[in-house]
Amino acid sequence: MNFSITQQDKLAIVASQVEKLDALQAPDLKAQLLLLGKSGTKNLILDLSKSRYCDSSGLSAILVGKRMCTDLHGSFVICGLQPSVKKLISIAQLDKVLNIVPTANEAVDLVYMEEQERELGA
Secondary structure, eight states, X not given: OOEEEEEOSSOEEEXXXXXXXXXXXXXXXXXXXXXXXXXXXXXXXXXXXXXXXXXXXXXXXHHHHHHHHHHTTOOEEEEOOOHHHHHHHHHTTGGGTSEXXXXXXXXXXXXXXXXXXXXXXX
16 A cells, blocks of 8 residues: 555544655545545645655645645645655745644644634634
8 A cells, every 4th residue: 555544533644655756656645635535534644754755746746635625624734754855845835835844743733733723713
């Protein structure tokens, strides 16, 4: 399996199991993210700690997840970026629009914090 999914209380963690998030793997990631959205999951964490390479197809899949969570009034957080993937995201200036944290635990904390803020603001 290329992507493992762990469901928690108000979120899902999608962990990449592939070294290269490229044109071969990106469609599978997009499909997984969209299925989670259709099943009502609005808060997603994408753990890329095992992916050492990402191309424009991978970035496109990441943006699909971001857009879907935004449309569902949820949170989308990326964690575990390897240096080469982090550099690509920075070059594409996506670090300005994506929530990026170092670890999965920090990602979970951020999602719960944002979820609480939404509940208080509603």
